[in-house]
Amino acid sequence: MLKYDLVVIGGGPAGMAAALKAKECGVDKILILERASSLGGILEQCIHTGFGLHHFGEELSGPEYAYRFIKQVEETDIEVKVDTMVTDILTGNIVVATNNKEGMLEIHATAIILAMGCRERPRGALDIPGSRASGIMTAGTAQKYVNIYGYMPGKKIVILGSGDIGLIMARRMTLEGAKVETVCELMPYSGGLTRNIVQCLDDMGIPLRLSCTVIKTHGIERLEGVTIADVDENRRPIPGTEQYIECDTLMLSVGLIPENELTRNAGVMIDPITNGAIVDENRQTNRPGIFACGNVLQVHDLVDYVTQESYTAGEGAAKYIKSKNKNKRTKYVSVRPEGGVRYVVPQNINCDTSEDVKLYFRVKDVYRGGKITVTSGDKVIYSKKKPKLAPGEMEYVIVKAEDIRALDKKEIIVKVEV
């Protein structure tokens, strides 16, 4: 059996940043396992710009952002196995993987960082009635065909869902000469970043129809059209508002699901809202030595935040690897969302934390002039007014270490007051 101090599952931005940080913190033997043929993850197909504004202070394309990390990994002695799929994590932190060079691998790891990313919600999960024609695909699949393979997946396009990938693809397809008829969004607001709505729809003259969905697909072989309809406040189609739109492609950008099959099999507890692991401020899960970061933990809006979170996980894993008493039990402060807050990560904080903790969260609805508060019992730890809060944008607050250590009640609540 192979032995490593740290095995990182996934060689995208999260995995690379976590491995690099762990290396910087003095971890000796590190291995990254990546299922694609090269490092970089989904960034490789994101050839648009907008990455790195926070982390590098400049605007990069996805591959450029990834390359900065790939280069750093290459400069270290971090080992990488590409074309390698992890199939299981056994008790005792044994990672089982398969690839086409070594066949089956069993790797013992002192610590494991889960950085598998997320996948797109498919059509089946949406329950759109109609035909089973070709031409119905997720926006990410379309992006891969266009940007990696160099093929056009369609010419006349309707996009369902205004998630960021859908918005980016609306622009990309238009630039490639396709006609994007409309972007339909079920909710009364977009789930994407404001800057993407402006740059990808408004600037391209593509209409965004809010509170609207696709209720039927037409065509036996290739898609021939879709029927769309407005929806009421319960998201039910309103009779009489149906409209047929001729198109050969329906792209879906209706949400991302963290890829947590391995995580569940490993006995890691999952937050039903984020669909990612429940973690502490070091991004450690309930399984000692198993950490999680990036989109497998929570779907991020910006890769810059993925990098930050992964540094946290890498540092946490390094601490764990070097600690003498690995099964030390600590007391936790639990962090809960309330009111307009949908979730908070991390869900737990060590009572004796010596560092300030950044709490990431998303809100449930669009709020104007809301106030974010962090409280524990009657005590207000943090409070700040925000001109606008939207579900599409990740928010964070920083809670001071001394405030956490001083808590009587072992619970923190994050909420939005309007």
Place this chain on the structure above:
Amino acid sequence: MQYDVAVIGAGVCGAMVARELSKLDMKVVVLEKCNDISMGTTKANSAIVHAGFDAETDSLKAKLNVQGASLMAYYCNKLNVPYKNIGSLVVAYSWEEMQTLEALFERGFNNGVPNMQIISQEKLREMEPYISEEAIGALWAPTAGIVSPYELAIAAIENAVVNGARVKRNSGVFDIEYKNDLFFLSTASGVVKAKYIINCAGVFADQIAKMIGDTSFKIIPRKGEYYLLDKTEAKMVNHVLFKCPSSMGKGILITPTVHGNVLMGPTAIDLDFDSKLDVDTTSEGLDTVKREIRQVIPHMTTRNAITSFSGLRAHIEAEHADFIIGPSEANGKFINVAGIESPGLTAAPAIARYVGQIFREIAPDYTKKAEFIATRPAPVRVNELSAEERRKLVEKDKRYGRIVCRCEGITEGEIIDAIKAPCGARDVDGVKRRTRAGMGRCQSGFCGSKVVEILARELDLPMNQITKHGNGSKILYGKTK
């Protein structure tokens, strides 16, 4: 090219019949209008092996159902097709329905169904812990089971091909002429000559029969809609669960599948005669499935649905419609295998034998082949192997180490096997049916483009010529700018 027999249609019946006839020393051709095997009713049905208590006693349906149910294990074993003998339960919710169970029991007994039992509420709850508290009893038929219908058809065709049969895909028959003791079949891929025809054309069997002047039956496409749920729901149901039957069929059922998913459906809506390609799902149909299933298992939701789909049953327009199997009155060398609605899948092995018998009666001169190969080897299924077996396999062929479909754990090697097999996959859905790549919870979001790439490479075609399911179902247009 002249053949002895032309089998029209490569659904499960056509495939099993072709295999049966390939035992004889003669030239068999299968003419299929689609780009692959099992593209009609066979790919979209309940995937059930019925015990045989539904069909009217002394009908062909009853006889072939009971025979088929007992032959299924044997055939699935020979052809290496997934089959599980999990038994079925018809669940009753009222005293009237309990009486229906008695009637079903009696009919089953008369049909020759073995080992049935009417069980109590307690026993039912023990067997199905998530069943509705309103359920008061059930008819248990332990001989019922589940099978993979399209894999059965694919395996039977592969086996027929190995035994010398020819399969012509994209060869829909649009005209048949009979002269000088020979049928001339005009197909989308040219004229085919044959001495005998077996009409296994599913919902189109009436149109094919009409081409030789047989207008004795009409087929109504009866639509059924289904949900397929994630493997995470597998714990919810252990047997094939039926509600009490009505005149439109056996009603909505919920069952595990051989691959560990949960299947629920079908509805039953009669379509027009000219709607034989309409396999759209509808919001009404899907809502019906959801509503009906909640009566059986109240906690069942479609939140973890992987997909929904619909299929068409070939329903003969008649009261007490039975299977129509036998030489046509219009031409004795044209054998109809028509109206094969439920329990058609179950009956398929028995239908094949029965057609074989009929054929030997009308064409007694053909002798048995000496070298018939009865077994179709099992395809490699990497995720069913032990770690040691896997290691050895990858040592031999590295492509079995590269996982393409992560949800189902399918490797590149398995996909290439499916393409290279006799009558192998030519499109993305064909790969999916043979290997399960793209059948998992991400619905090919991850592997779809890779499968297109592998198909293009192995078939030596540009990527934009690879289709989802043949004909115009292309996936990609031209190159980007």
